[in-house]
Amino acid sequence: MAETETNPLRRPLPDGIVPEGEVTRTENRWIAIVLGMLGVMMAVIVVTGVTNALHPPSNVEIIDPTTLHLGGEFAESNLGTAAEPDGSVTVRLIAEQYNFVPECVRVPADTPVKFRLSSADVIHGFLLVGTNVNTMVVPGFVAEVRTSFNALGDYRMPCHEFCGVGHQGMWAHVNVVPKGRFPHLSTTERTSCVQQ
Amino acid sequence: MGFKFLQSFLTFFVVLPTLLTVYSICASLEIAGRHRGGRGLLGWIGALPWDEPMVLVAALSLVMLGGGGFGGIINMSYAMNSMIHNTSWVPAHFHLIFGGAVVIMYFAIAYEMWPQITGKLLRSKKLARRQLWLWFWGIMIVTIPWHITGLMGQPRRVAVFDYDDPLVARTGPLVIISVIGGMILLLSAILLIFILVRSHFGERTGEIPLRYALAVNPPAHVPSSLNGFALWNTILLVLMLVAYGYPIGQFALLKPHSVPAYDVTSHSDGGGAR
Amino acid sequence: MARDKGVLRLTNPWPRFAWLAGAAIVGISLALGFLVLDRYQQNDPPLGLWGAICWGLGITADLGPAREAAPTLRTPSRIAWTSSTLGQIRAGDAQHGSFIALNCTACHGEGGMSQSTFIPTLTGMDPAVIFKQLDDYRSGKRPWGVMGAIAKALSIRDSADVAAYYAARPNGLAAIAHEGSLRGESRSKESDSARHLAFMGDEQRGIPPCTACHGPHGYKIGAPPLAGQHAAYIERQLAAFAQRLRQNDINEQMRTIAMQLTPSEMHALAAFYGAPESSRVANK
């Protein structure tokens, strides 16, 4: 301590620049502002989370990735868009190196949509540009995301998780059509916009 | 998952120490400015020694920290993250925060410490300031368009984009601007090395005593719990266990599945290709 | 500097404050996370309290409508790349396989080098491919009269053995050489649609590069090497995938791709891969 007093670089501060009490007061004020900011932002997150029912992708459901094609929910005849009795639709997809199957998905606008995906090999990503749909597709798990589309048209569906050397070619489409133009499906029918 | 909200909330508290750091840096600068004769609400800013690289960097760094910090809050927000998860927003964010706010500080430290270590003074502070400004603008020009393309849904970790595709084409010009920013960064980095090397082999030498920052109002008493890591590391450990213990432990409870490993770099068995 | 005692002790005001604050943060956010936020599900009525907690813990899974009334099941293949399947393939005995291969020589040629453009060369093909294709013929998943009958006559062990035999034969099929080794030719990469598809794919149509699965950039299990295969055979297979005459590729790997290809692209790709002069990776 004594040494610092004689340090030539330490010129004593003129009185009145930083009185101790003033420092404490601004410090306290700043803490209050910071805590206020924290509170407001957290409130925004909670309120929007509740009112829009937004969640990070959170489904915990397990499935054997190597045998998806042998039967069950992700057998190839069950992929694509299915109509549910309650008027909503469920879209089932497989993400695999280096494709989404089906690679073009058709859904009606202004309708609750549930995407269910699983991976056949490695971690893939699933992003629908311009919507809240954005999740990882982890082998061994079923990823589920819900949304509804209000803008018609084509959406790009890139894989955003590096999945191997062909990753950059892993793009698919979602085609949103007016509700009236969406085919009327029985419960056992599946549809997609893959050109047969 | 309910735990994701806890993780999100805990992550959010990074705002607290960050803003406290911002406070103490600004306050130190203000005290210094007033000490040098600055008066009034903002007069102290003008009174700061702006020709010192370190002072310039403190300001530039704060600007970048501000931008990157707000981006970071979006990254951690429970649900908003799904807008930008794995898009080019994320690399934009960490380049701005790390490549910008942090690395530019390393540069200023280099300008400060190098002469002290080697006894060779900087040949030109002006050039050093130019270099720092270049880095600042480079980072800005790289990351701002990058953030925007992220919001437009451009995924990260993709090697090639086909900008002929009408649905992707909109991001093309922004990416090109980013590339220009990258060139500016390269220029700035070369300039940094040039400045240090030139100063090192230059004529100007001098003894610069090491200076340390001192408290204006030296603390009379610091509670030792605030002055060591024991308490905080214990709390940290407990928080990590609470926040991640169950989600990670759950893997042990679930039936495991695996995809058998298969050599992807060459046909493994037999005398297949390669 | 005065040291206060008991950095971790709760009687000490600072640790007490820190622990209380931490506990409050955890408590508040767990309550918000599990009891409030978790209840609200997009497109569905809010969950009950227990439902929300269980969902938060990842205990209940699908909340959606039941999935009865599934369409009739169609499966591409009986084979799945589980470790037991890979084990069966690895156990293949090339020595024994060479005897079984005598039945194949009439069509697939000496050592698997087919002389007919109609019949695929098997030499140097990955054993997993041969094993899987034989099983698909056997189960009728890949319909082709003669091969179906032949495969039915083979046991699973036999298929693994003959697969090991053909895979070990030298100078057969290969992965196309690395792009780098093609540089010597005139730079027509962009115009040469086959080469572009093979090495770059077409992102706009969602076609990954063929080399990512068929080599040399990467290998997807079950994807045969193509360089050296008969062009006519390759083109026929691509068309069959596109028209869904061949549907035995697991998870529609090849169908998804082939459906995007135009007939002229198929022709160009077949010529590119099948051309005898297409530079091959030297077999060792």
Ligand SMILES: [Cu+2]
């Ligand atoms: Cu992928």
